[in-house]
Amino acid sequence: MLNKYPLWKYLLILLVLALGLLYAFPNLYPDDPALQLSTQKATSVVDEKALQTAQQALAEANIELKAAELTSAGGTLRFNSGGDQLAAKPIVAAALGENYVTALNLVPTTPDWLASLGAGPAKLGLDLRGGVHFLLEVDTPAALKQRLEVASSEMKAILRSDRIRYRSVEIDDGILSIRFLKDEDLSLAEDRLKDEFPEYVYSSREEGNSFYLDAGFTEASKAEIEAYALQQNLTTLRNRVNELGVAEPLVQRQGSNRIVVELPGVQDTAAAKRIIGATANLEFHLEAGLDDSSANVDTLTFRDGSGRTARLDRDIIITGDSVSDATSSFDENGQPQVNISLDSKGGKQMSKVTRAAVGRNMAVVFIEHKSRSRFVENEEGKMEEVRRSYSEKGIISLATIQTTLGNSFRITGLDSPRESSELALLLRAGALAAPIYFVEERTIGPSLGAENIKLGVSSAQIGLLVVMLFMLIYYKVFGLFANISLALNIVLLMACMSMLSATLTLPGIAGIVLTMGMAVDANVLIFSRIKEELANGLPSQQAIHSGFNRAFTTIFDANITTLLVAVILFAVGTGPVKGFAVTLSLGIITSMFTAIVVTRAQVNLVYGGRKNKKLYI
Template identity: 45%
Template sequence: MNHYAPWRYALMVVLIILGVIYALPNFYGADPALQLQTKSGVPFTLEQQEKVTEVLTEQHVEPIAVTQESSALLIRFKNTEDQLKAQSYVQAVLGEGVTVALNLAPRTPAWLRALNAEPMKLGLDLRGGIHFLYHVDVDAMYQEQLNTDVRAMGEALRKKTIRYMRIGIIPQADKTPDGGIMIAFRNEEDRAQALSVLERDDFHAYQFTTSKQNDRYFIQAIFQHTAALALAEQAMTQNLTTLRNRVNALGVSEPVIQQQGRDQISVDLPGIQDSARAKEIIGKVATVRLQLVDMIHDPQGPVPVGDTRFMYEGRPYLLYNEVVLRGRSILSATTITDENGRPAVSIRAGGGEVSRFNQITAENVGRPMATVYVETKMTSKMVDGKVITKTQEEPRVINIATINSALGNSFQISGMESTYAAKNLALLLRSGAYSVPIAPVSERTIGPSLGAENIHAGTLACEMGLLFVAVFMLFYYHVFGLIANCALLLNVIFIVAIMSSLGATLTLPGIAAIVLTVGMAVDANVLINERIREELRNGISPQASIAAGYQRAFVTIVDANVTTLIVALILFSLGTGSVQGFAITLIIGLMTSMVTAIFFTRGLVNIIYGRKRVTSLSIGITVQS
């Protein structure tokens, strides 16, 4: 009655072996390390490795080991203090061509790595680091799109020589993306021609309606909600890409950058403690643009239409507002030293603006051209109890040089204040500007020691939870309690193994979910054991009681776990950050607990009592059959 087919026992053994193998890497620990990667992807030479080792020895920072892994160089250290010291030394020696990332290098043996067995990733609250939350100004993006389309619609009508009285933006109501563009005409004929042109042209994001007021005829182009959502999604995707590029430049391994809600981005930087540097690189919105200098008008007199006055090296200059080349056309930027020994940035450009750039510079040989550094800053102020965030551009001239010949896709920007400024500008130009302005909402720094304390506290909670539950089950259910304890231990092993295999991140709430799962897993065995006890009290034979106990408790166990699983899935889909970490661990724990509490315990019970003439069961009651 109570026995498994041989293949089921074989499956139990295979699952236990796999669970132990893929959970093992988490018990070996990890070393603080630096992961060095050339930006070209070329492996490190022996000479470079020796140079790194030599500079670390000179600075009295002794690495545990230096190993080449694929195209990366991995340097292990005894503690995080040595790791942080070494980062600045190594970066200074190898220069900008190498990314130096802080990392934790697992001590996993080679035979486990050969089986792709890796430890779980640790979340920010366990490893230490910095958390940023940024607000994306989606409303500014809508406004910019409307401004662009106002110019485009006006130009489309002028090309067809269709007269209109005025064109402007309809104000957005309560900051919802239902704004649009209003065009006024003197007569119905012009309006009809304009409507035909606009509907044929590339303005599919708008819904066109007509109206008449007094003797004026109007076209309303309303920005459709679906188009607004698509535009916001595109902008968020571009901002996420830019953020990842900037975080990579910071040298962070395993960063977590994800969208939260409609207009927020969460950034987790494990292992980073220099929040000032992180904010400078992530938060700064900067680019450059090249503009011709107006040599006709007096820079100290009235500013003519189409010009802007700038100060450079204590003197006023007039620049034409027309931009010759924008920062978005820049493909790469590196720090160099110019012919005067001063820091400069070498730039390679691409895209549609390059041919125009070449033409304009060819037509203006011998004339000065300015490089304008533009930094966009976010300012917040309280208005009627609400925080209003605005963007403000702060342009300044960093270089004025004479055009000696037509410029192509490669040139350099000189006149930088320092090597540090040149490096920052090159980094920002490489990673690109944000398509939509962002503003910091919150910042949280977690030190490595606090992360270690969280790990210790979480591990202690798991151990104490397992211990108390195991003692209770053993005392109350005897042999059946021992079997339940084996299932509990297997459940924790399987949770760790699955999370490690999936590359899931373990957080402090995730540890809480494991502790919760321990209690829920043993609850299933309590139901089974109590059902078996009830059958024994009713005078049923031990073998029949075992079969009935598992069969009749099964539906109750499944119902209880399915309802909890539904809640966990809702938490995962609607939650963010730590809530998702809790939910994913709980989901995995629910799955494994059903397998261990039913399949594995039944197998162990069958091994002990199956196919035998049994007169009593060691389950905490004395009922003789």
Template identity: 40%
Template sequence: MLNSSPLRAVFIVLVALAGILFTLPNFVAPSTLDKLPDWLPKKQIVLGLDLQGGSHLLLEVNREEIVGERIKELRREARSILANDNGIGHLINTEGSKLTIELTDQENFDTALNALQELDIPLSQTLGGVGGVDEMVIDRTSDGNISILLTEEGITERLSSVVAQSIEVVRRRVDELGTTEPTIQRQGNDRILVQVPGFDDSERLKDVISKTARLTFHMVHPTMSAAQAKVQGLPEGTMILPSQDGGDELVFEEVAIGGESLVDSQPGFDPQTNAPIVTFRFDTRGGVKFAEITANNIGKRFAVVLDNQVITAPVINSAIPGGSGQIFGNFTAESANDLAVLLRAGALPATLDIIEERSVGPSLGADSVAAGQVAGFVGGLLVIIFMIAAYGTFGVFANISLIVNVTLILGTLSMLGATLTLPGIAGIVLTIGMAVDANVLIYERIREEKRAGRGSIQAIEAGFQRAFTTILDANVTTLIAAAILFFLGSGPIRGFAVTLAIGIITTLFTAYILTQFMISKWYARRRPKNLKIALLKILPSDFSFDFMTYRKFAYAFSIVTVVGSLALFGVKGLNLGIDFKGGSAIEVQSNEGPADIAELREIVGGLNLGDVQVQEFGTPQDVLIRVETQPGGDEAQQVAVTKVIEAVEAAGYDKRRSEVVGPTVSGELATTGALAVLAAMVAVLSYIWMRFEWQFAIGAIAALVHDVVLTIGLFALTGLEFNLASIAAILTIVGYSLNDTVVIYDRVRENLRKYRKKSISALINLSVNQTLSRTILTSITTLMALGALVVFGGEVIRSFTLAMAWGVLVGTYSTIFVGSPLLINFKLTARKEVAKKEERRADGASV
């Protein structure tokens, strides 16, 4: 070890330098970065919406509308084929995704059925794909009619195509707003995620994105008004549409000219009245058609229709050549600009419903950054001071590794262009606490080897070698939890998972390779006569406590607390956040002095929005308002939030953030959260079963269930909000608890081979005592880091960090008093079988 390879030294230096180079751009102004050579890294960490403010929307394509529009289209095409092309009399009935065609003369049945087959074109061919998906089934019904039924595969394929088209339209619209680095991506088959950093006017963003903006031009009926048509009946080929001024217009169904012919649209002002208007220009073909329509209909009214609403319906006074015109309406300068943006970007192929909305103001984002920085600095400083106090020179090595570790995490995030969120900062701070665990494992192992009579060099080498397996097993279990968080989580939770996973990988490098390199170089230079590792003794060298004697008392205590937690959960339930029950949450801040909670309750209560909660949130100036799910669905929820924001802003409060989660999303999040916890347990059970024996896997899962149930009991007892971040906290507890349990299990496995005549109770007791110093030290450093998050991290993630701190405590307890003694009850006594397995492995290796 003392003669480490020069290549190893070069590798360590290169990795550390790479981490520094990729991290530095985050501390340099963008203008300075532009002046640097192109070969230098320039990527910066992208701050999430919760750190820089912005808007998050989850949009869903309206499936019913897609089916309805397609059925209408098929109805027109079928009527044209049968009546116009073949002269076949018929009646068409519509029901959901099915057309039923009744022929007036059954002798034409075969002719009609064959003629209608031209409608059945493989969908992927019409949508530019390959292979073909049958969109419909055309068949004879039992009563002698013809049915045209849309298939589920066809609807899904058309929905997928609509989402792809919608993404491009949404991207053009967002780009027109002048925002920077928006995220617009597909989620599943029918959803689009839109995140726009730095743009916190979510109302305007929703208006611009969710409007279909289908522009059409129709002739107004020349002799009959909408009111007359309602009394006398609609003339054939006409429809009644609402007008922007509050009335109705009777227009012809036929589209005189469509918005697809538009090539440009700009906001402007009427030179006579100075009122805001929108100008438009058609392409050559559209311009010719527009000129013909206006020339042939002088004196008649021409309706400009946007999303089935008449914006204006002026009288055509003369032919309009050149293919350009103006749209007049009750516009403001901003609404005229937004309409021009919509028309330039093109119409959405379908309606997009907003099913989830999150908005963070820039001031709250800045506060979150400051809170995260303070929490990270305080937590890191506490850990650094403690490690020096506990291990002296070796603590300095651990701290250098820790600093390099954080640098590598930040550098990796920069290199990947990953998004850093507030839970992501929590992941880094948690890594600070947990990364020390690897160094503590190594140092405590070196101390053991030294006490066993080994020389300094041999103790150091044996300490690193024997600790590595434990470090690997412990970190892999946490990595499993992080991976499940990433794949099943969303938004900030995935950010937490990314930073945690990166932190685990960098910890393996810094704690084992870097620390070993530094210690070897230090020892080669100093050659100390006495290898003093620990300055602060947590426990005396000869400390031994018979934990297993008290295991029945521990079982009784655990059973009482578990049953009590389940009872609390059953009686009180959880204070579910909007992630799981739907609804809205709006955080506001008073402009002048402390917030008046009673006044706000009266203001919001007068809006008739059902169950509304108003409570302090952090500082006396901050207030959190929760509104229950509205009966009118997602659209009604959006209206409710708008009402609340307008009412509180009029009372002198600023909106800091808002969240709206529809019932569809909340149900999915609840299901996904439960699956995430279950998947984590199954995954780690499989890993431990593979690495150890079945008894170890069952014991680890029992300890895991114990910790999860007690954490749920904490939420039920305290009334802390249980949201998506709470699921992340539980999964982190799963990782930490397993980390702790695996360390002891690894020592039990080692002692099973070493002490073949000891009773299983004495052997487990010995293993717990041998690792007790490490368990206590790791818990202290992790709690220091989490304590800084609890105190300085801010109200938004307080329940998240409190749950993790609680998990560290119960995880430490369960490792010693649940997971370890259960091995006795699971009859882990067959050390002869273990010996036979070892002999068979040895025989196999020697063959």
């Protein structure tokens, strides 16, 4: 029989629509603006005392607090409005001091029964939700110095193996200087090092009774290292953000040595700030002997807070650049550890050094280049954030080398599983080729995001109203079917975005408005075809059947070409362009279902199987 669906098809349509309503429903529950509190160091946590200090400071400032709670990630302070949230940040930061990180956050309010089903609201982009904008500067001179320090260790090893006597090796202002007592030793060293390190420019000089061999980068090598440092840091930051699960972040280069990072709608912005801001790296050093009084020794403190120190050779065995993989686990005593895998070059260097150092102690040194911020009152009486960059260097572990080490080993001596997991994350994501510093931290306020949402929703509502009125006036009852399908299309679109954790941006709202027009466009083609068949004298049932079947090919071709364009936009675009492509792609898919399948189901229920019934179209 024409224009009748089997029962299973109706049930399938109802099931899809029910799931769509279920997963779109959480979008009716807006997130609470909040402050996320955490500590600068992974070894310490936010406690009840810190939470009470923050609450007292807010009470004195007459800022209303909706709720305060301790979570596994730290402390959370909820507010009734974005304005209270922004006003509270400098007050809480000043009250807690420099050892705490105070970050803007949005806490979900989705009911537990919906959350247990995996349902949650669609993520909002930086322009709608607000978020954090970081401008980071790459310290390229430090990258050059770090490369010279590694080369220094390798050069000294070569000179020792070739029995070429030297007195000292110094690095100053981008120049590596090796001091010799004899001119013959300098000549031998220059010939040998030129073969091993052709990327340097060599020159010799004589001062007093000493001869110096200076090695510096060529302009081409310098530019290559600086470019590599920026690109490596860019890749590393992207990997770190991806490890955090941030939805559609923006991490891109700006200028010659700066990187922009934008984090929209992050659930734990404090953790993100700590991970991104921590330019962590590892260095492996041998412990200096007690009778070693040379200048090539540094005294470092252990990171466990015990106050213990150790004297280490400045020569670096390997750095975190050689780490190919890192995972956190527990040792046989239940203590946290990090399992390290090295690349081939790092494994060979580790094996070479430890083969000759069995019985000596080797230290794992953890290095962080960080920035500390505090709020001070400026001349205008307003709280202003002041930043200061600093570096921390501490010993994680100091263990005796029992046997020659290779590509795989483990780091112990960590204080907590949280510290081991974060260290593994940082090493797994890749070591930074150069330190980075926060130049700017700008917050896209929730109030601006709310205004964008209001304007975007208004435009969508106006577009929806105009389209629905047109369909009702022009196509009557069939226009009503199209309007119901259009409303369900928007529901399914939001449900898909929620299920896929896609990010909704302001251009994405424009994509939704465009989808509305495309959704009814399919119905317009179908209804116009039905009108033509009726005008040609076909009975109503055959006209409906022919209208849907013959219009399908045209609708499919038009939508598939648009979908291909949307996919290309998503593949090559960034930021706002991707947001537009996501909603357009999903909207095309859902509109094909609602405009054809759902609309026909409605027509079949009303007109299917009824002879000579007049069509209101």
